[in-house]
Amino acid sequence: MDQNELKKAVAAAAAQHVKERLHEKFVLGVGTGSTANAFIECLAAFKHDIHCTVASSEGTKARLQALGIPVMDLNSVDEVSVYVDGADETNAQLQLIKGGGGALTREKIIAAVAREFVCIADQSKYVSVLGTFPLPVEVIPMARSHVARAIVMLGGDPVYREGFVTDNGNHILDIHHMHIVNPVALETQLNQITGVVTNGLFAVRPADLLILGTSEGIRSIKA
Numbered sequence: 001m002d003q004n005e006l007k008k009a010v011a012a013a014a015a016q017h018v019k020e021r022l023h024e025k026f027v028l029g030v031g032t033g034s035t036a037n038a039f040i041e042c043l044a045a046f047k048h049d050i051h052c053t054v055a056s057s058e059g060t061k062a063r064l065q066a067l068g069i070p071v072m073d074l075n076s077v078d079e080v081s082v083y084v085d086g087a088d089e090t091n092a093q094l095q096l097i098k099g100g101g102g103a104l105t106r107e108k109i110i111a112a113v114a115r116e117f118v119c120i121a122d123q124s125k126y127v128s129v130l131g132t133f134p135l136p137v138e139v140i141p142m143a144r145s146h147v148a149r150a151i152v153m154l155g156g157d158p159v160y161r162e163g164f165v166t167d168n169g170n171h172i173l174d175i176h177h178m179h180i181v182n183p184v185a186l187e188t189q190l191n192q193i194t195g196v197v198t199n200g201l202f203a204v205r206p207a208d209l210l211i212l213g214t215s216e217g218i219r220s221i222k223a
Helices: 003-019 034-049 058-066 104-113 141-153 183-191
Strands: 027-030 052-055 080-085 114-122 135-139 157-160 171-176 196-199 209-214 217-222
Touching (some): 003 114, 104 114, 104 135, 141 157, 141 171
Antiparallel strands (some): 135 171, 157 171
16 A cells, blocks of 8 residues: 555544544544544545544634534533544654644644544654654744754754744744654753643653554554
8 A cells, every 4th residue: 555545544444433432422533644534534424423622723613614513612522532643753652743635733732631542643654762853843933043043052953844834823843854853851841841832752641552553454552
């Protein structure tokens, strides 16, 4: 299978995982990106059974509503039953790099609220050490240069994502050339820089389940 076929396969597996757990007060969190979009397409088959969803981006919200699936504000729900999203990289501990699509802050908020966080990815995203994919950092616009200098002090090479503004009205710095051997420590360090909203390391709160598409089939890996 090629990469697109693997994405569709993990999306279908995640949809089945969700379908088996639906109940009257079930709240589904839905991520952002190409793999998440494939997951949304799979939800159409049982959309009338879905009580409500919360979306990690305006784009995801629009896709869900186009299918007739209810979307609520996160402040209106007590908890998210299952959150399904893709990743730009994942390691064996299910620590992730996310944010290639720029929705990292809302994704991280929903992950924090979720009872179960399910990551869906193809085998190209599974790595031994995080950092080959540039690590996104969402920053308050006026703090961009200050944050970039602080990142350089940490050994990273920050690149401003020109022409991109997050759904929160902020900017993105993508950190290149980081060999992330301690994701929890780096996540914490970056978040302590004044002007950082959050960063794309999901290590303090990793995924609970990885549904990984491989040439040999679907693998389910638990944290």
